[in-house]
Structures are given as C-alpha cells and as structure tokens.
Amino acid sequence: MKITKVTPWLLLATAAYNFGRQGEYIFVEVQTDEGITGWGEVTTTHPVANRAVCAVLQQLDPLVVGENPFHIEKIWNKIFRRFTYMGSRGASTNAISGIDIALWDIRGKAMNQPIYELLGGPIRENIALYTHPDPNIGPDEAKRQAKEIAESGHEGMKFDPYPHMKEEDNGYLNGGMTTRGEAEANEITAAIREGAGPDMELMIDAHGRFDVPTTVRLARSVAPSNIHWWEEPVPVESPQALRNVRDQIDIPISVGERLHTRWEFTTILENDLADFLEPDVTWTGGISELKKISTMAEAYYLPIAPHDASGPINVLAGAHVMMTVPNFYKLETARHRLVAYDNFIQTPLDVRKGRLHLPDAPGLGIEMNMDFMRANSDEQFRGE
Ligand SMILES: [Mg+2]
Structure with a gap:
C-alpha cells in the first residue's frame, strides 16, 4: 500500500457548530492506492494560525506520497527532521499529528482492528x-x-x-x-x-x-x-x-x-x-x-x-x-x-x-460525514 495524497480540510465557522477554538476545525485526509483513507485532526487556534497549518499540510506530499502508510515511525521522523531548522514545534508538529493519527486510522482499517488493539x-x-x-x-x-x-x-x-x-x-x-x-x-x-x-x-x-x-x-x-x-x-x-x-x-x-x-x-x-x-x-x-x-x-x-x-x-x-x-x-x-x-x-x-x-469498528471507528464536510469547508485547501 502507498500513500497517494494528503489533504487538509478547513471547516469554516458556521452557526451549525460554532463551538471549537475560534469556531473552525481542521481535519486531515490521507489517501492510499488501495482505497483505504485515514483521517486525522488538528486543534485549531487563531484563524491566521489555522491557515498556516493547512498550508504546511498542503505542502507535505513530496515527503509522504509513495511511502507505505504502515511505516509510521519513518514518516513521523522524515517530516519532523525537515522542520528542525524552522523550529520543531508548533505548526510542524500540528501537521505531523494530523498525519500520524490518519496513518493509525489506515493501519487499523487495513488490519480490521480498533487502534487500541x-x-x-x-x-x-x-x-x-x-x-x-x-x-x-x-x-x-x-x-x-x-x-x-x-x-x-x-x-x-x-x-x-x-x-x-x-x-x-x-x-x-x-x-x-x-x-x-x-x-x-x-x-x-x-x-x-x-x-x-x-x-x-x-x-x-x-x-x-x-x-x-x-x-x-x-x-x-x-x-x-x-x-x-x-x-x-x-x-x-x-x-x-x-x-x-x-x-x-x-x-x-x-x-x-x-x-x-x-x-x-x-x-x-x-x-x-x-x-x-x-x-x-x-x-x-x-x-x-x-x-x-x-x-x-x-x-x-x-x-x-x-x-x-x-x-x-x-x-x-x-x-x-x-x-x-x-x-x-x-x-x-x-x-x-x-x-x-x-x-x-x-x-x-x-x-x-x-x-x-469507543466504537468497535476498525481504526478510529468513525466515518466522516462528507456532505457536511464539503458544504462547510474552505475550497482553497482541499483543492477539489
Ligand atoms: Mg488548557
């Protein structure tokens, strides 16, 4: 299995869920060539910082596309070390976190096991x-x-x-x-x-x-x-x-x-x-x-x-x-x-x-509501 794409989803503040930090949410989608998709999330802060994190996520394809999503430690370190000159905390570890969670979701789904197992x-x-x-x-x-x-x-x-x-x-x-x-x-x-x-x-x-x-x-x-x-x-x-x-x-x-x-x-x-x-x-x-x-x-x-x-x-x-x-x-x-x-x-x-x-379904145990996600997210990041 190989990773084919990393996509940030910036959910804009709406009355439907005006609830999170500054009302926005960031989810991270990692797709593979075998049709298994994993999901991660980044806790949002200020709208400016949220867009900076999404921009980092959008630029990570060269580091992760083609990698085996099971090789989580390798991918974690590969991204982390590329950011140490600009400071290995903050936006870079936010992006790594979102991807890491999605990779564990993929691993669980591929092995038909909840992540805790x-x-x-x-x-x-x-x-x-x-x-x-x-x-x-x-x-x-x-x-x-x-x-x-x-x-x-x-x-x-x-x-x-x-x-x-x-x-x-x-x-x-x-x-x-x-x-x-x-x-x-x-x-x-x-x-x-x-x-x-x-x-x-x-x-x-x-x-x-x-x-x-x-x-x-x-x-x-x-x-x-x-x-x-x-x-x-x-x-x-x-x-x-x-x-x-x-x-x-x-x-x-x-x-x-x-x-x-x-x-x-x-x-x-x-x-x-x-x-x-x-x-x-x-x-x-x-x-x-x-x-x-x-x-x-x-x-x-x-x-x-x-x-x-x-x-x-x-x-x-x-x-x-x-x-x-x-x-x-x-x-x-x-x-x-x-x-x-x-x-x-x-x-x-x-x-x-x-x-x-916890749900007993594999991975994180959830499926995203894609209709809701498409209707409420910022198109410039998800690139559709
Ligand atoms: Mg606190």
Whole structure:
C-alpha cells in the first residue's frame, strides 16, 4: 500500500457548530492506492494560525506520497527532521499529528482492528471524561450547568472564571488580574462548587496568562473551593516561573497542551514541575507521540489527561491511546454537549454517564460525514 495524497480540510465557522477554538476545525485526509483513507485532526487556534497549518499540510506530499502508510515511525521522523531548522514545534508538529493519527486510522482499517488493539490492547472498558460548562457565564448559570454536569455522571469539570483583560487584545500579556476580576472568579467558582456538589473534581485553567505573583495570589484565593488542579499557571516559555509557582502553592499543577513532542515533556518530568500532564494528541505529535509521553510519565507515576479543545477525532485519538495507558486520569471534552462534534461524523459519539464508549469498528471507528464536510469547508485547501 502507498500513500497517494494528503489533504487538509478547513471547516469554516458556521452557526451549525460554532463551538471549537475560534469556531473552525481542521481535519486531515490521507489517501492510499488501495482505497483505504485515514483521517486525522488538528486543534485549531487563531484563524491566521489555522491557515498556516493547512498550508504546511498542503505542502507535505513530496515527503509522504509513495511511502507505505504502515511505516509510521519513518514518516513521523522524515517530516519532523525537515522542520528542525524552522523550529520543531508548533505548526510542524500540528501537521505531523494530523498525519500520524490518519496513518493509525489506515493501519487499523487495513488490519480490521480498533487502534487500541494495535497499541497493546485495552486495559479498561471505557474512558472517563471531564468536561466544561459554557464559557463566559455568570454565577447563577454556572451553578445550574455544574448541577447538570454532575447529574450527567461526569466526575470532573474544568473552567476559566477569570475575565479578559483589555491589554490582552494586542497579544500582550500584562500578567495581572484586577481584584474585581479575582472576586468575580471566586464567586463563579464557589457557585460551581455549590451546583456540582462536594465530590466533583473541579479544575481551573489559568491559560498561561498570569505572571508569578498573580497566579500565586489567584490560586491561594480560590483554594477554599477545593480545586483539583491549577492548569498552565504561567506562560509556557519559562520552566523557572513554573518552579517558582510550584514552590508557593498547594494546588496540584497541570501543564502540557502547549508542549510539543516527548522532548518538551522531559523538562517537566526531570524537574518535578507538574502533578498532571495534559498533552493534546493533535498538537504534540499524534497517537505515536501521546503513547510515548504517557509511558515517560508512567515512569514518574504521573497521570495523563489528554487535552481537547477541538472535535471528534481529537477525542477519539486520545481515547484510543488512553485505553492502553495505565496512568490515565480523565480525558477532556471541550463541552458537555457533544452534538457539534457529531455534525462531522456519521454515527454520534457514545457517551454515557460521563464515559466515552469507543466504537468497535476498525481504526478510529468513525466515518466522516462528507456532505457536511464539503458544504462547510474552505475550497482553497482541499483543492477539489
Ligand atoms: Mg488548557
């Protein structure tokens, strides 16, 4: 079998699923000469960055066309090494991730096996999820949604209660938070605790927005609501800043969605900088890389909780790996109602009592809804 084409699909923001990061989604199609097609996904960020990733994907044919899609390690390294001069993180590992996931989908379909059967086999029957209330809601609605999430069977939920600061409009991180913003966030968090009940694991995402004294102040001030983890306390660039925070707060720390490949996780592991790791399978290097990072973390007895701010393939790719990983905590779904994800696939994701039950069909276990994809995607990238 040989790869014949790599195609990015940029799904434009529409009311039908205005839901993902900036409302857009990127899927990656890898075709072969034997009629088997694999699918991957890249979690989207800003519309400009999304188009840059699609442009990289569109230029990868010379590196992958003609290769055997079963030779996943070879193809992964071949692409990765071509990008090391421009920086082997970010757009290049996003593109690699999308292709890697699609290659595992092809391998599963060709061997008539779900991907988790090819990664060592399942060690659990289903995947525990944690989820989110809607963003930018007040305390009353937050309390109502927290109760709804608890009643749906989820045992963990995450949110970012801190208001946007004006300085952030230009991308500048002033690193601070007003005392008024802090008070509002504490009120929302207390309302969520009240709605969700004492047993819910509440996680707060600081989104790498704060400087060291601010993140320490905010973490201490929200601690009475019993917080399970404090995510991305500081911007990703400084391990020393993370060290400083870790030495000053008692809430467990989670990082990883902005870390790309196994090499960027070594700093965290070797320096004891986090309690949970949250790699994003569509950014960090795909299914192959998530499995490797999970095994590295296992050696340090750290749990893995794959990040999701995207669509159905992100969730499924992470779930297939986590079916085989002993040190699994919970897998993220960016919203507690997944109907938007189901637009893209022919059979809805099977979520019951806060748990994802994987399809037993081969590969990722899904078929894309091509009519929906064609009707809502940007023609300049898919080249049809
Ligand atoms: Mg996050």
